Amino acid sequence: MTANAEPRQHPSEDDPRIMLHGQMGQYEQVPPYPPRTEREAEFYTLGDGEMFLNMGPQHPSTHGVLRVVLKISGEKVVDLDPVLGYLHRGVEKLCENSDYHHIISQIDPLEYVSSLFMEWAPVMSVEKLMDVQVPRRAEYIRVLTGELLRVASHALFQGWMALDLGGLTPILYSFIERDEIVEALAALTGQRMLFNYFRVGGVNGDLNHEFLSRVGDWMSRALVQHEANIGLLNENEIFVRRMRGIGRVDRDMALRMGVTGPNIRAAGVPFDVRRSHPYSVYPELEFNVPVRGANGGGDSLDRYLLRLDEVRESIRIIDQCLHEMPDGPVMARLPRLMRPRPGRAWAAVESPRGLFGTYVISDGTDQPFRFRIHDPSFVHLQLVGMLMKDNLIADTMAVMASLDPVMGGIDK
């Protein structure tokens, strides 16, 4: 037997040895263009023993399609650079080219876990432009459905939070709670996720029997169910130890970074748009604004616990709404084709993630001239870079999940 050991005459591209030799020590430049800004040049220069690691865009725990470029040294994160735009749909441009009724359905899918709040802000700003007085029953219905959805959103947050840390069970319990609320809202609005329910001047339909019976059924055990669900995580030593002490945000940092919502309240600042700049019927309702981390700032665990406190307050609000729901119409009388006088209006609501605001400029036609959407998650995502310095790679998701960003809103 003779081995076929004839040497190759010409180096072939199929020969792995040749390719290996040719590319030894050569890597593709990251990014493949020269840096455009000071910060980019600084980030994409590797120090001794550092390397880049791409997280995403299809990483399962990025809450959407987000790519995070990590600069790591061993297990420690040195710096990170979130890359956005994978979900960018140009919603602002679309809204500027659709009429005032159409906007509600355009902006609805922005933040798919709390879409009623995405409808609430534009509706409020157009009402300011049109000088509409919304009927009280409609305001109560808005608060009722909004707070229900806040509970659902925070329940889902709780599940996601555990999922990002590697625990699969809590999200199953979260979905029980979320599903009951979402089914009730589906009975009212006809949709499970993107409700398209609020209208300029009121809401799309009055409360019906199925919604009320479902909500009553859920309310009878809401608090008990909530306590049972949170026991699963709050008493879990692994979970608590992993969350405690990482991603600490203090008061000054939170204010300077423009943080709002549960994240700023977990940093010791009692800023809640429902109380700080009251809208709708919130001044008539009794509820507390829970604050944590008042001395020295709050960590990931504080942000997690604060959302659980908020769920209890939301259940209180729902209870009051159900008891004090006034009678009357649910829509103001408005022309079919809305042409507000030229002017500007800004309205902000407290969404489960923070201050969600819209700024509308009218030029007297039936379409807004400028439609600005301010999403809280967009601002919060900036924090991740600051919080992650000198933390472990595995904690990136623990910190990011505790800020509760939703990419649909961030990328607009």
Add this chain to the structure above:
Amino acid sequence: MDRTLKTRLESKLADRLAGPIRQRHDGTEIRIRPADMVEVMRVLHDDADLDFVILADLCGVDTGETMQVVYHLWSSKTPDWLRIVAEGMPREDPRIATLTGLWPGAEWMEREAYDMFGIIFEGNRDLRRIYMPPDYASFPLRKDFYLADDAARSPGGGVRHMEQTSPPTQATPGSIRRTVRP
């Protein structure tokens, strides 16, 4: 509408106001020149009577003739939202100072305004595109950027229409060019 806020603002910012203070519903609006922006913001943020600590929003606006940057602030000292309109930047080369010295959190909002309107925020150390790809050439929220449906009526109809940017003065009559009183 907070009348006392109006008098406070008039006394603190006397000569830096570029127009009358307007108040409607729960908002107060002041207009300033882009060159005064940082100084005005510093007064609003640091003054104990004003104490506007929360930057609620920063966005660009293309009025069709000039560019604006609009800021919304919140303070515990007034029940109003405060809107600051830095107006009168030329569309060809809109430039304004950065706000990241006061609110580092403004960085991404400025990046967004740059990405969508081409407004240069001088001093922002990370002013690159945030949503659109890095090799993208136009600014989508400008009023001379047409949607695909309107592109046939635009001067660049049919030729890379989604990336066509041309001055609105060249727009064909009957196209969607709209302007608003600044």
